[in-house]
Amino acid sequence: MAAPEVLREETTTPAPEPYLGPAERHPRQPLVPLALSPGAVELTAPVFGAADVSPLDADLTRQHPGEPIGERVTVSGRVVDGRGRPVRGQLVEVWQANAAGRYTHRLDRHPAPLDPNFTGTGRCLTDDEGRYRFTTIRPGAYPVFPHANVWRPPHVHFSLFGTAFTQRLVTQMYFPGDPLLAHDGVWHSVADPAARRRLVAAYDPGLNDPAAATLGYRWDIVLDGPAATRSEEGRH
Amino acid sequence: MPSSRATPSQTIGPFYGTALPFPGGGDVAPTGHPDAITVHGRVLDGEGVPVPDALLEFWQAAPDGSLTGSPGSLHRDGARFTGFARVPTTGDGHYALRTLPPPEGAPYLALCLFVRGLPRHLFTRVYFRLPEDDALLAALAPERRDTMLAAPEPGGHRTYRFDVRLQGDAETVFLSPTRPFP
Numbered sequence: 001m002a003a004p005e006v007l008r009e010e011t012t013t014p015a016p017e018p019y020l021g022p023a024e025r026h027p028r029q030p031l032v033p034l035a036l037s038p039g040a041v042e043l044t045a046p047v048f049g050a051a052d053v054s055p056l057d058a059d060l061t062r063q064h065p066g067e068p069i070g071e072r073v074t075v076s077g078r079v080v081d082g083r084g085r086p087v088r089g090q091l092v093e094v095w096q097a098n099a100a101g102r103y104t105h106r107l108d109r110h111p112a113p114l115d116p117n118f119t120g121t122g123r124c125l126t127d128d129e130g131r132y133r134f135t136t137i138r139p140g141a142y143p144v145f146p147h148a149n150v151w152r153p154p155h156v157h158f159s160l161f162g163t164a165f166t167q168r169l170v171t172q173m174y175f176p177g178d179p180l181l182a183h184d185g186v187w188h189s190v191a192d193p194a195a196r197r198r199l200v201a202a203y204d205p206g207l208n209d210p211a212a213a214t215l216g217y218r219w220d221i222v223l224d225g226p227a228a229t230r231s232e233e234g235r236h
Numbered sequence: 237m238p239s240s241r242a243t244p245s246q247t248i249g250p251f252y253g254t255a256l257p258f259p260g261g262g263d264v265a266p267t268g269h270p271d272a273i274t275v276h277g278r279v280l281d282g283e284g285v286p287v288p289d290a291l292l293e294f295w296q297a298a299p300d301g302s303l304t305g306s307p308g309s310l311h312r313d314g315a316r317f318t319g320f321a322r323v324p325t326t327g328d329g330h331y332a333l334r335t336l337p338p339p340e341g342a343p344y345l346a347l348c349l350f351v352r353g354l355p356r357h358l359f360t361r362v363y364f365r366l367p368e369d370d371a372l373l374a375a376l377a378p379e380r381r382d383t384m385l386a387a388p389e390p391g392g393h394r395t396y397r398f399d400v401r402l403q404g405d406a407e408t409v410f411l412s413p414t415r416p417f418p
């Protein structure tokens with residue numbers, strides 16, 4: 001299910017400059033295709049397990065004695081490869097701002113309050129169907145360059161592993177219907193509008209968790225890379 | 237062709253430090269292992285300025301050649317070799333890793349590099365000796381090839397230097413899994 005309200009906003013607002021980071025950090029030489037090297041280390045991946053992650057790590061609302069401030073949400077979805085096969089038992093890591101838009105990171109100078117009951121980092125392993133699930137707080141928006149009036153829409157940073165090191169993915173998940181998206185250069189660093197929309201979660205009442213008093217958001221992730229496309233490469 | 241349904245990448249941003257680095261992230265070699273080597277260096281931008289907010293991940297074969305890895309990277313017990321390392325750069329752009337030398341059949345560390353601002357991470361390799369039968373290396377000019385070669389540190393005990401240059405004359409060779417940059 002796409003988020004139609006995002007489409008509407010895109011057509012009424014001029015797109016912002018895509019944020020591509022400092023120019024002096026961009027390589028200039030063409031990338032060398034890994035396909036030159038079959039049997040490469042990069043076609044396998046590290047593994048994680050019970051030694052790495054405790055089930056409690058997936059609940060960001062239970063890391064401190066008190067309740068964090070903000071709207072309680074469940075964020076869940078499936079991690080699959082390019083052929084739709086579930087990525088099982090792999091590590092998913094998240095980090096995010098608190099409900100006021102402030103990270104616990106010492107370099108975050110946004111003058112919004114820290115929440116003593118919220119750190120904003122979580123981990124879990126995908127289950128046999130490739131599913132992950134976090135209980136957390138909906139993050140707030142925050143200004144990146146306050147003087148330039150540049151704000152980030154609420155988002156959750158995600159880090160994922162697949163079955164090949166080349167499937168490694170770090171990205172950001174957004175919430176549906178957010179008016180800040182149309183102004184966000186980071187979101188627009190993905191040039192393809194359809195691909196960009198795949199970063200927006202969907203509200204899914206079926207994921208609401210009455211016991212945890214959360215609203216549910218579904219966000220599925222498709223990992224790219226040679227593990228997903230190896231047989232296609234042979235057809236060139 | 238990359239999958240058209242693939243979830244796109246987004247910059248790692250400036251605040252991953254509370255979530256991704258973990259204690260002992262660079263200690264892949266079992267404690268006290270006699271074969272342990274140290275690999276260290278700096279990440280530099282196109283102006284030669286150290287990059288203080290990069291994150292490096294290494295993945296490699298075990299000494300016996302196996303690529304199955306082992307759980308336990310995030311809470312190391314000092315005994316298991318997991319094959320995976322994660323180290324952030326320090327304020328002066330430096331990183332260090334303690335690991336075991338990769339085996340002959342898979343003679344390099346795969347390196348995935350995240351840099352604040354870059355919309356997508358970068359892949360490269362750390363070789364300790366350039367093998368002659370490597371198709372990927374054979375396709376490169378010698379001076380490009382050498383950017384993936386760690387140099388034994390003079391005077392250092394089992395210590396190698398590996399700098400990553402994001403741009404410029406000695407730009408490191410970066411590898412594409414499926415699609416062009418970014």
Ligand SMILES: [Fe+3]
Binds near residue numbers: 152155157249251
């Ligand atoms: Fe952020």
